Amino acid sequence: MTTIPADTAGAHGHDDHDAPYYASKGGFFVNVWDWMTTIDHKKIGVMYLFAVMAAFALGGAAAILVRLELFQPAVTVGGDTSGMWPFSTNLGYNKAFTLHGAVMVFLFIIPSIPAALGNFMLPLMLGAKDVAFPRLNLFSWYIYVIGSIFAIVSILLGGVDTGWTFYTPYSVSFDQYGRVIAMTLAVFILGFSSIFTGMNFVVTVHKLRAPGMGWFDMPLFIWAIYATAIIQVLATPVLGITVLLLTIENVFKIGIFNPMYGGDPVLYQHFFWFYSHPAVYIMILPGMGIMSELIAVHARKKIFGYKLVAFSSLGIAAISFIVWGHHMFTAQGELASAIFSGLTFLVAIPSAIKVFNWTATLYKGSIALTTPMVYALIFLFLFSIGGLTGLFLGSLSVDMHLHDTYFVVAHFHYVMMGGTVMAFLGGIHHWWPKMFGKMYNERWALFGAGLVFIGFNMTFFTQFFLGTLGMPRRYATYVDEFTTLHQISTIGSWILAAGMLIHLAVFVTSLFGGKKAPPNPWGGLSLEWEAASPPIEHNFHHEPVVRHGPYDFDDAVPPHTEPGEFPLPAPDGKAKH
Amino acid sequence: MTTLGTSMMTLAAEPIWNVGARMWFGDQASTFAPKSDSLFMFIFWVSTFFFLLIVGLMTVFVFKYRRIPGVPQQRSAAHNTPLELSWTFLPMLLLAVMFVWGFRDYMYMHVVPAGAEEIHFKARQWAWQAIYDNGASPTETTVVADMDVPIVPVPAGRPIKVLLDSEDVLHSFWVPDFRVKIDVMPNRYTTTWFEATSEFDSTFMDADGKEVPYKDHYLFCAEYCGDQHSQMAAIIRVMPAGDYEVAKAKLADIWNGPDGPKPLAEVGQILAMQKACFSCHTVDGSVGTGPSWLGIYGETERVRNSDGSMEDVVVDENYIRESIYVPAAKLVEGYPNQMVSYQGQINDRELGAIIAYIKSLNPQAADEAADGAADEAVQEEEAQ
Missing domain, CATH: 2.60.40.420 (Cupredoxins -  blue copper proteins)
Structure with a gap:
């Protein structure tokens, strides 16, 4: 590995071909300006990473407050009527869970993997210098920031208490002092960020693959990001239309969704879920992509049934557009419910295929229990529960009981958090050495992962029982029967938070004092591992040429190879140490 | 013998997959409940089987194929078409069973029996x-x-x-x-x-x-x-x-008790409960979504008119009537515009009872105002 000689640090980055992408360009303001105007996908990815992490912290803090309030059956502390604090009034609780949901969905989980890790890794894994439209990429980051500002303005104005779904007529009929408009405008703007990122990635995958890389030579993370990008481009405009109609109704009192003016609230639900159901797959597909990378590299095995896994991503993307009605089994007609129930069962198949294939990949592997691998195993455990509990909700007669209960809350947290967030955490640990050039403390990271696993199950498995026993969602108060289960859940949330804080500490210590990372610490075969850690500004010295598939561990790797001493077929023919 | 016979019959009537239902559910208090729970438990056991299969295999593989320095890695097939086809199509059959079963019981719940x-x-x-x-x-x-x-x-x-x-x-x-x-x-x-x-x-x-x-x-x-x-x-x-x-x-008759007609205020209290007034208005003086009714009758309140201007009004019969039928017309300062109109929901007779009830929550003011209200009524009659 080359290091930056101190005397060239002030020179222009273009002149220094071996400097890391984040090398200082001069004084503080020069660097800030450089980052703010960068079109380097890696810097944009890192900026997204910090932004979504901040959103995750905000949404997480709201979640801790929500759980804390639920420790007692009643709204616990009286006196304060401002409605700003979750413990004092119903209104405070309602605002807290709305904040949690809206921030986690729109500011964190939708952009999390594609915009942060995807931005950084996609061109590297394709062997490209950047994404297809670098300026659009920067633009989409700024749109994300503007959208986030609107969301924060809405919170500063007093917050909304509509739930992240903004169901009409509640969201349009009472005094919300413009906060609903601010929040839905935030969602509208954030949607464009998502669309631009998606368009960029679709073109990048089509046009910028390295010589020799056919469609089936792409890492499965790329397939997943590609399928995600297609959904982002096709579904997000509907969300934009929906919140625009909502705002028009709110401002001009034109009847669209509000029966008071002659509109129909069920129409809103159709509009909303036509986007928001595919959005569920915008959230989970990239996580599935990371899973394939983690399992393959850390078990050093070709993904079992690569093509089936790749096509199942596309299958999920396609079917995701025609199952939105399963959010409305208690609201729509019988025929519609029957059709949507059938289609919903269909979407279970590609997800099941992936789980079976990942499990089969472990067979005869060489499995290293690194933090990324442990997160992959946690994903398999939790996502299986999340996916299988979806079968209960897809069955019409059972959903009559479970709809809008804590069973649903537990189900989607097992999928979204147990799936996507666990994959995200695994992915960050996996690519951390590549992104920042530093190793992290494996032992502490594993300890954090253990706490996250235990805390997560305590928090959310209890909620399946709460749901079947009769606890509805979005309840600030509850009947005494549910107290014990709620308290176990709340204590679990503290353990979960402790695990997250340990991860944060591990990352911070790694940034400031971590061991220098080798280019290929895990022994991966996809192209990002051929770049330096951290990569240089233009990613590769020469355009890389694909000589083997991303998972050809059986053929391309001689036996007895330890990670870190992997032969790196450098593009210029000289093996790097 | 009878007990044994009964429990054996119960066992025979109860499908095997219903084992464990008590862990998940409270009472089965309707004819639909056992149907819904039965499918739940069927899916539960199918899910448990697949979950244990996946997590079991995962655990065995992680242990058996853990990386040991110096041990060369084993080769294995990268795909197996019959295996992959079987785990694509066999689950489909199970899913079809769940779908049809769920739909059948859903229709049971959605078709109301004749004569209900x-x-x-x-x-x-x-x-x-x-x-x-x-x-x-x-x-x-x-x-x-x-x-x-x-x-x-x-x-x-x-x-x-x-x-x-x-x-x-x-x-x-x-x-x-x-x-x-x-x-x-x-x-x-x-x-x-x-x-x-x-x-x-x-x-x-x-x-x-x-x-x-x-x-x-x-x-x-x-x-x-x-x-x-x-x-x-x-x-x-x-x-x-x-x-x-x-x-x-x-x-059926809230207006009359066993001893003849009830006092109007008592009927008003029942109506206020039935019409959900108490979800926003307390009668013990504590703050709710709307102002408390305790002692409000006859008081002077600062209100915001629908055009935004502020005004002081005395809470009398007319103010209460207007607030029930056009809630947003004069909002007591500090309270949100949250109430929907009860026009068409509460008729004149019921309105009278509710006003009587609110009056009864401030008996002193009610007595004092009685003369004034009577005067107003006379004036109104004269005007007509």
């Missing part, structure tokens, strides 16, 4: 009002989640059609022990039905001194509807059909 008696449930922020086919509504209340909620008598062993609509936003009718849920909308009626089973765990003494067995079940609002969503509950009280008829008949 109808009970109309009106949903409002944040209370349920049941209206029986004789026009009566429940008058008794109990406390659930710090809120006075109505007790709704229903008959056991008889199908009841539930007709639902909302006065304001979306709500959802859910009786967990019945496993029945349906959304309630402001712009259309929705329907569902249930038949409660004859299982009782308590008794009450009715007016004639007869002991009536019953069992209570929660009715919750399951669709988020605003501030006090979590307190929008009711108690469904299942009792034998004969006793239900007696109870329902007794509710």
Whole structure:
């Protein structure tokens, strides 16, 4: 590995071909300006990473407050009527869970993997210098920031208490002092960020693959990001239309969704879920992509049934557009419910295929229990529960009981958090050495992962029982029967938070004092591992040429190879140490 | 012998996959509940099998194929078409079973049996009002989640059609022990039905001194509807059909008691409960979504007119009437514009009773104002 000689640090980055992408360009303001105007996908990815992490912290803090309030059956502390604090009034609780949901969905989980890790890794894994439209990429980051500002303005104005779904007529009929408009405008703007990122990635995958890389030579993370990008481009405009109609109704009192003016609230639900159901797959597909990378590299095995896994991503993307009605089994007609129930069962198949294939990949592997691998195993455990509990909700007669209960809350947290967030955490640990050039403390990271696993199950498995026993969602108060289960859940949330804080500490210590990372610490075969850690500004010295598939561990790797001493077929023919 | 025979019959009637249902569910208090639970438990055991299979294999592989320095890696096939086809298509068969089964029982729940008696449930922020086919509504209340909620008598062993609509936003009718849920909308009626089973765990003494067995079940609002969503509950009280008829008949006339007409204020109190006034207005002086009624009659309040200007008004009969029919016209300072109009919901006679009740919460002012109001009435008559 080359290091930056101190005397060239002030020179222009273009002149220094071996400097890391984040090398200082001069004084503080020069660097800030450089980052703010960068079109380097890696810097944009890192900026997204910090932004979504901040959103995750905000949404997480709201979640801790929500759980804390639920420790007692009643709204616990009286006196304060401002409605700003979750413990004092119903209104405070309602605002807290709305904040949690809206921030986690729109500011964190939708952009999390594609915009942060995807931005950084996609061109590297394709062997490209950047994404297809670098300026659009920067633009989409700024749109994300503007959208986030609107969301924060809405919170500063007093917050909304509509739930992240903004169901009409509640969201349009009472005094919300413009906060609903601010929040839905935030969602509208954030949607464009998502669309631009998606368009960029679709073109990048089509046009910028390295010589020799056919469609089936792409890492499965790329397939997943590609399928995600297609959904982002096709579904997000509907969300934009929906919140625009909502705002028009709110401002001009034109009847669209509000029966008071002659509109129909069920129409809103159709509009909303036509986007928001595919959005569920915008959230989970990239996580599935990371899973394939983690399992393959850390078990050093070709993904079992690569093509089936790749096509199942596309299958999920396609079917995701025609199952939105399963959010409305208690609201729509019988025929519609029957059709949507059938289609919903269909979407279970590609997800099941992936789980079976990942499990089969472990067979005869060489499995290293690194933090990324442990997160992959946690994903398999939790996502299986999340996916299988979806079968209960897809069955019409059972959903009559479970709809809008804590069973649903537990189900989607097992999928979204147990799936996507666990994959995200695994992915960050996996690519951390590549992104920042530093190793992290494996032992502490594993300890954090253990706490996250235990805390997560305590928090959310209890909620399946709460749901079947009769606890509805979005309840600030509850009947005494549910107290014990709620308290176990709340204590679990503290353990979960402790695990997250340990991860944060591990990352911070790694940034400031971590061991220098080798280019290929895990022994991966996809192209990002051929770049330096951290990569240089233009990613590769020469355009890389694909000589083997991303998972050809059986053929391309001689036996007895330890990670870190992997032969790196450098593009210029000289093996790097 | 009989016990053994009965339990064997129960075992035979109970499918094997229902084992473990007690862990998941409360009472099965309707004819639909065992159907819904049976499919739940079938899916539960299928899921448990697949979960254990995946996690079991994962654990075995992680242990057996852990990386040991110096041990060369084994080669293995990268795909196996028959295997992959089988785990694509075999689960489809199971899923088809779940779909058909779920749909069949869903239709059972959605097709109301002919001749079912109808009970109309009106949903409002944040209370349920049941209206029986004789026009009566429940008058008794109990406390659930710090809120006075109505007790709704229903008959056991008889199908009841539930007709639902909302006065304001979306709500959802859910009786967990019945496993029945349906959304309630402001712009259309929705329907569902249930038949409660004859299982009782308590008794009450009715007016004639007869002991009536019953069992209570929660009715919750399951669709988020605003501030006090979590307190929008009711108690469904299942009792034998004969006793239900007696109870329902007794509710029919709230204006008259056993000793002739009731005092107007007493009727007003019942109406205020039925119309969900108490979900926002307390009568003990504590702050709710709206102003407390305690002592408000005859007081002077600072109000915001609908055009935004401020004004002081005396809370008299006319102000109360206007506030019920056009709530946004004069809002007491510091309170949100949250109330929906009760025009068409509360008739003149009922309005009089409610005003009488509010007056009774400040007897002193009521007496003082009596003369003034009488004068006004005379003036109005003269004007006409």
